Amino acid sequence: xxxxxxxxxxxxxxxxxxxxxxxxxGRTDPRAAGETVLHGGNTSxxxxxxxxxxxTPGPWNPAVHALLAHLARVGFHGAPEVRGFDERGRxxxxxxxxxxxxxGPGQPLPQWFRTDDACMAxxxxxxxxxxxxxxxxxxxxxxxxxxxxxxxxxxxxxxHHDVAPYxxxxxxxxxxxxxxxxxxRPGDPLEDLAFSAWQWAPLWADERARREDHAAAxxxxxxxxxxxxxxxxxxxxxxxxxxLLDAAIAQMLQHADDVEGLAEADLxxxxxxxxxxxRNARLDARWVxxxxxxxxxxxxxxxxx
Ligand SMILES: Nc1ncnc2c1ncn2[C@@H]1O[C@H](COP(=O)(O)OP(=O)(O)OP(=O)(O)O)[C@@H](O)[C@H]1O
Ligand SMILES: [Mg+2]
Numbered sequence: 560x561x562x563x564x565x566x567x568x569x570x571x572x573x574x575x576x577x578x579x580x581x582x583x584x585g586r587t588d589p590r591a592a593g594e595t596v597l598h599g600g601n602t603s604x605x606x607x608x609x610x611x612x613x614x615t616p617g618p619w620n621p622a623v624h625a626l627l628a629h630l631a632r633v634g635f636h637g638a639p640e641v642r643g644f645d646e647r648g649r650x651x652x653x654x655x656x657x658x659x660x661x662x663g664p665g666q667p668l669p670q671w672f673r674t675d676d677a678c679m680a681x682x683x684x685x686x687x688x689x690x691x692x693x694x695x696x697x698x699x700x701x702x703x704x705x706x707x708x709x710x711x712x713x714x715x716x717x718x719h720h721d722v723a724p725y726x727x728x729x730x731x732x733x734x735x736x737x738x739x740x741x742x743x744r745p746g747d748p749l750e751d752l753a754f755s756a757w758q759w760a761p762l763w764a765d766e767r768a769r770r771e772d773h774a775a776a777x778x779x780x781x782x783x784x785x786x787x788x789x790x791x792x793x794x795x796x797x798x799x800x801x802x803l804l805d806a807a808i809a810q811m812l813q814h815a816d817d818v819e820g821l822a823e824a825d826l827x828x829x830x831x832x833x834x835x836x837x838r839n840a841r842l843d844a845r846w847v848x849x850x851x852x853x854x855x856x857x858x859x860x861x862x863x864x
Contacts, residue, residue, distance in 0.1 A: 599661040599725060600739065602827040611642055613649040620650050622701035622708060623740045626692075626717050635691035637684050637736055655736045660724025662771075672724040673777075678759050678785045682792020684735045685722065685755060689748045692716045703744035705817060711745050718746035720810075723758035742817075752793050753806035754814075757843065760786040762807055762854075764846040767839050779850060783857035790858060800858045804851055808844045815840040 594606040594613070603615040624641045631640055640653040660672035671677055697717060701708045711717075720742040728736045756762055760783075765776035790800055815837035821828035831837075847854065 599659050601831060602825070603739075603741070607654055608645075610654050611651050612639075612654050613645055613647075613651050616644065616648055616650045617704060617741065618702055619704040619741065620644075622697060622703050623743060624650075625698060625701065626695065626743065627740065629695045630688075630691055633691050633694070635687060636734070637688060638740070639736060639738055652738075655728045655730070655738070657728040657730040657736070660727050660729075668724065668771075669729075671729060672727070672759075673785075675785060675788045677724075678789040679792040680733075680735055681722065681727070681755055681759055682752070682789045682794075684737065685748075685751050686793050688719070688737075689716045689751070697745065704741050706744050709745060714747065715745050716748050717743050718748065718750045719743045720746070720750065720754055722751055722755045747806075749799050749802060749806045750810060752790070752795060752799065753803055754810045756786055756789055756803060756807050757810055759789055762786070762811075762843055762847050764839070764842040767842065779853055783854050786854060787857045787860070803858060804847055804854055808847050811840040811844040811847075 591606075594608050597605045597607055597612060599605075605612055605614050624643075627638050627641045630638050639655055642651040642653060645651050658669050658671070660668060662668050695717070697708060697711065699708045699710050705720075719737060719740065721739055722737050726737055726739040728738060730736065761768070761777075762782065763771070763776075768776040786803075790803065793799075795803070818828055818831055818840075819837050822832045
């Protein structure tokens, strides 16, 4: 989730949520000596302390930290290093320098995040993330945020479920680090590719694309090409290419339901629902249905884009 120019809360489904105060509404004041509030998210309080960040904790942290520790152990560097918890109980992670794919106050989305190059790099990041999980078995006793802990079924991985520009940091040398692991849980690897297709192509309804980081909705041909490049970066199989659009629609509808479900108990998510996040996700799903033939034709074309 991102912050639109002017500092208003905005998210994948994005619409203004009512002013700067909405960004932190309902959260405790994080400011303490030596802490800098990091903007760009909507649902956690994130502060920088030296070379670390401290985030709002949750019961899902142990499951997530076990995954992140495994990734570090096998030499996958596309995720932040876990540093444990601080004296206030907050989750502590390494601070990752670089550019984040969010709209800043008065600033457009950094240009790179809408390029073919970005889609190729993210597809590759997803492939390496999934492959790095070989040998990782989540502890079924540890809960995820959105579901109880359980063993992985055949073919499953831990899916990040939120690999979008607003959760991606591009380092000075171009390496990508994905942050915000709160939504990860076991699932089909295609779910990650589908969520990223939604956010990176992006598969957005025209009126929403216009409202967010584009003066005009992007050309369908450009969206179709970026979608294809993402699948290429992931080395998607023909079966994955065949199922990608249905999986993207499923991610959109699931995301809408998840945000609405979380809104029942969490003010930050209620603000997102009020801002139209769930409604926009469902509009995006309809947009994919409307353009399915053109998008699928691009995915089925084996020539490099
Ligand atoms: N490890 C990190 N290194 C550097 N910056 C970070 C790190 N983690 C978070 N940030 C910064 O803090 C911002 C918010 O982080 P994060 O995405 O974790 O918050 P969130 O509120 O959970 O997000 P969302 O609204 O997507 O749920 C990011 O946009 C980024 O600028
Ligand atoms: Mg985030």
